[in-house]
Every structure is written in C-alpha cells, then in structure tokens.
Amino acid sequence: MKVDRGLLVESLFPPLFFLLVVWPLVALVLDVRPSGIIKAIGDPYFWSAVVNSVLCAAAAALMGVAMAIGFGYYHLFKRRSPLYRVADFLNDLPIALPHTVAGLALLLAFGRKYFWWLGENGLAFTLVAVVLAMFFVSYPLAARTVQAAVEELGTDLVDVARTLGDEPGEAYLRVVVPAIKEGLLGGALLSFSRSLSEFAAVIMFGGNVPGKTQVLASYVFARVEAGDFDVAVAASVFCMILAVSVIALVRSLSGEFTRAAETGGDTVRVSG
Amino acid sequence: MPLKLEGIRFAYPGREVLKGVETEVDDGEIRVVFGPNGSGKSTLLKIVAGLLTPHDGRVVVGDRDVTHLPPERRNVGYVPQDPSLFPHLTVEENIRYSERHGRGGEELFERLVDMLDLEDHLDLKPSELSGGYATRVALARALFSEPEVVLLDEPLSDVDLAAKAEIVPEMREVLKDFGAPTLYVTHDPWEAERMGDTFEVMVNGRTVRVSDVEEALEVLRTGGAEVARG
Ligand SMILES: Nc1ncnc2c1ncn2[C@@H]1O[C@H](COP(=O)(O)OP(=O)(O)OP(=O)(O)O)[C@@H](O)[C@H]1O
Ligand SMILES: [Mg+2]
Numbered sequence: 001m002k003v004d005r006g007l008l009v010e011s012l013f014p015p016l017f018f019l020l021v022v023w024p025l026v027a028l029v030l031d032v033r034p035s036g037i038i039k040a041i042g043d044p045y046f047w048s049a050v051v052n053s054v055l056c057a058a059a060a061a062l063m064g065v066a067m068a069i070g071f072g073y074y075h076l077f078k079r080r081s082p083l084y085r086v087a088d089f090l091n092d093l094p095i096a097l098p099h100t101v102a103g104l105a106l107l108l109a110f111g112r113k114y115f116w117w118l119g120e121n122g123l124a125f126t127l128v129a130v131v132l133a134m135f136f137v138s139y140p141l142a143a144r145t146v147q148a149a150v151e152e153l154g155t156d157l158v159d160v161a162r163t164l165g166d167e168p169g170e171a172y173l174r175v176v177v178p179a180i181k182e183g184l185l186g187g188a189l190l191s192f193s194r195s196l197s198e199f200a201a202v203i204m205f206g207g208n209v210p211g212k213t214q215v216l217a218s219y220v221f222a223r224v225e226a227g228d229f230d231v232a233v234a235a236s237v238f239c240m241i242l243a244v245s246v247i248a249l250v251r252s253l254s255g256e257f258t259r260a261a262e263t264g265g266d267t268v269r270v271s272g
Numbered sequence: 273m274p275l276k277l278e279g280i281r282f283a284y285p286g287r288e289v290l291k292g293v294e295t296e297v298d299d300g301e302i303r304v305v306f307g308p309n310g311s312g313k314s315t316l317l318k319i320v321a322g323l324l325t326p327h328d329g330r331v332v333v334g335d336r337d338v339t340h341l342p343p344e345r346r347n348v349g350y351v352p353q354d355p356s357l358f359p360h361l362t363v364e365e366n367i368r369y370s371e372r373h374g375r376g377g378e379e380l381f382e383r384l385v386d387m388l389d390l391e392d393h394l395d396l397k398p399s400e401l402s403g404g405y406a407t408r409v410a411l412a413r414a415l416f417s418e419p420e421v422v423l424l425d426e427p428l429s430d431v432d433l434a435a436k437a438e439i440v441p442e443m444r445e446v447l448k449d450f451g452a453p454t455l456y457v458t459h460d461p462w463e464a465e466r467m468g469d470t471f472e473v474m475v476n477g478r479t480v481r482v483s484d485v486e487e488a489l490e491v492l493r494t495g496g497a498e499v500a501r502g
Pocket of ligand 2: 313314
C-alpha cells in the first residue's frame, strides 16, 4: 500500500501539537489551588513583582521603539553603512546567545568596574538594570518590526517628501514615522511581551531582590526554590493570562495582515 | 527654465538601464515619454528629481547644473507611479506640505484647488479619495511647491476611462498655466494624444524624438530597431 505522505504530515501535527505545546499549559492550569491564589494575592512581594514586570517592560518597550525608529532611519537611508550592517546583524544575536551571557555582559559593562561612580555596584541590581536587561533582549524585536514596516511602506512617500523640500531626517520624521505608527505600536507590544518573559538576563544583571528588583519571572523561580509550589503555579497562571492578553492585542493590531494571509490560505484547502 | 539632459547614463547593480539619454524640454512644454515596461522611464524621472544620481552625464535646469544636488534643493515637482499621498495628512495638508520650506502661497493654493476642483475634498484623508482625486491631489501638491520642472510618472494609470476624460484636459490646462517644462510618462496613446505637446520613446537606454503618437507606436512596435542603429 502506498503511504500518503501528505496525510501523514496532516495527521502527525495535531497529536504532537497538543502533547508538546497545549498540554503543558493545561497541566499548569490544572494545578491551580485556591490556597495558592490566596497566598499570592496576600503576598506583597507578588504585587511588587507584578508592578516591576509591567513598568520595567513598558520602559524597555519605549526605549526599544525609540531605538528602532533610529534603526529604521539607517535602514531607509544608510543601508550601505558599516554601522547599519553591524546593527542589522546584531538584531539576530539574542536568538542564539544564551541570555545568561547577555546578563553577564551587561553586569560587566554597567557594573562596578566601569560604573563604580554611580553606586557600590554601578547600575547592577537596580530597576534600571532590570530595564536595561529587558531592553537588550527585546529591542531587536522592535527593530525588526520597524524595519519590516519601513520596507513595506516603500520609498515613494519619502521620495515625494524630498522633492517637496525635506531633508532625509525631516522626511523620515514627518512622513515615515507617522505612516508606520501601527508598526511602531506592534513593535512596542512585541518588545513589551518579550520583556515580560525575560528571566536570565534580568536575574544576572538586575538580581532577584524581593520587593526591589524581583519581576514575575524571578518571583516564580524563587517560589519554586522555596517549595511554595502552589504560589508559583498561581503566579504562573497570572503570567499566562497577561501574556495571552498582550499577544491577543498584538494579533488584533496586525489583524488585517493576518486576515489577508488566512483568505489566501483558504483558496488551497486540502480536501478530506 | 528649460530642462536639458546630457548623456545621462545609469545602471542598477548588474543592469545598465540608461545609456546616454539626450533631450531638452522647453518652458511650458509637455513632453510625453513612451517606452516598454522596464525601459527606464521611471529611472529617468528619478534622476531628474535627484532621487538617483547618474553615473555619467548632466541634468541642467535653465543654466544651473543640478546633477549633484539632492532632491530637496532642486525644486522639482514629482508625482510617482503611485500617487503616494501622505496617509496621515488631510488633502489640504498634503497640498501644503512644502509650505514650511517657504514654497507655495495662498494665491497658488486657491488657484490649484479651484482648477483641480478640490474644494469639497480638502478635509478628507487620502484613503477616502477615488483614484482620480488622489491623482489631482498629488498634482496639486507637486505644483504647490512652485517647481521649475514637473515630472509625472503614469499619473493616471489607476484612473478609469470616464474620470480620465474629465481629468486630462484639466491637467493639461493647469500644467500649461504653470509653464514649467514637464515630462509625462504614460503607456496610454489616448492620454498621450490629448496631453502631450511633443513625444519621445525610450528604447535601448536612449530616448528617440518622434513627431506624434502614431510614430511613437511604430517605434515601439519595431523595438526601435532602425532608430537605434542610426
Ligand atoms: N531599485 C532597483 N534595483 C534594481 N533594478 C531596478 C530597480 N528599479 C528598477 N530596476 C530595473 O531597471 C529597469 C528600468 O526600470 P524602470 O522602473 O525605470 O522602468 P519603467 O520604464 O518605468 O517601467 P514601467 O513601464 O514598468 O514603469 C527595469 O528592468 C527594472 O527591473
Ligand atoms: Mg515606471
């Protein structure tokens, strides 16, 4: 009998997807206990972790978008410059680099050695360090989003603005930036969500001081270490809800794009 | 001030597109440029606008050599192949875009709005305009900047026939009234016939002057075989 390879692919995906992707999330939710929820809600360190996570991620996202706007300018006008090439290459780095390494690098760069004049540990183990760690790992996402938006926009608008008297920087700020505002928002939300999830770089550089530099990711870690499993699970589910909400927001923003892709996909439906 | 192109050469990486374009367009003259897809018409307009720099040759406006000036210092009115209105600005803001660089003025604004019939559209956003009106706005925006040279790259390619019949005479009147040398790229013989004063065909990286649309089509049909040899 001839094996239908297409059918094999189609029927392998669902069980693997459910086992490897959906089941862990379900298992987490199944383990939620009222005692854990109550303890988490009553724990001031939980709430300070929530506040730290959200505020630092928001700050990192804002920084990320601001930097990404600069990167977009180089993408549009200085694509041949060595700086642009290096920046473009480094945007892929956090994918492959262990984030502990990123955290260590930040610790060395902004710690006691070079920044002793800012305090005993330089910037390390402060909320600023948390923001910088989040920024380091999430900025590339904002940069990639802005890059794609600039590319998608094309050069005609800028060309016209130039003939109307704008220098490159003016044309960029007056025309390109407003025209890609959805891309900017998308980039901000992506780097916000990436920042929320960051653990390794944050803990290496920002530390894990409860009530001070602890974020949700490190709070969960600390609770597991301390054996407070029910609190860890409750906090984790809270993280999950937060993550799902942010991702849903990102998706609804890029809704038009997704919808176009979906209708395109529908035309080549495989018959059963 | 007349526009003069002298021996313009240009290549994209690995592809020579313009091989010594020579031409001259007088004040108030509307020069229609024909040419097959990919023959380099848009490239030529971008060179005149200063958006691309030719590898050889000169772009001269009046007696000013502008070959190495950036677009913002050239005073060229440019309508690219797609009207490219600024999406976040209203029609009026689009038209007045060059105002902050000291160009334009109330009188010119009123005249353009009046001639192109834009009074009722001034507060709309580009996404609310039909193709015909988008083109009018793009033209008004270009002319508001008081250009010394006007470049129109297939400005009516998105416009349906009925709207075209209405816009073409209007556009011609505005351009004539304006009096700058104009390069007008189109594929449409009907449009060319009604818009152009003089005609030119782009073949084999050069432009060939022809006396009318019929001759232009003839050159296009033969691929410019005989002219290119001569
Ligand atoms: N940015 C670019 N990089 C490389 N090649 C390009 C670029 N832009 C245009 N070309 C090539 O140069 C040639 C001339 O392009 P151009 O757009 O000037 O032609 P055109 O005469 O305006 O064509 P159309 O009638 O289709 O608008 C084409 O072969 C095109 O593929
Ligand atoms: Mg073209």
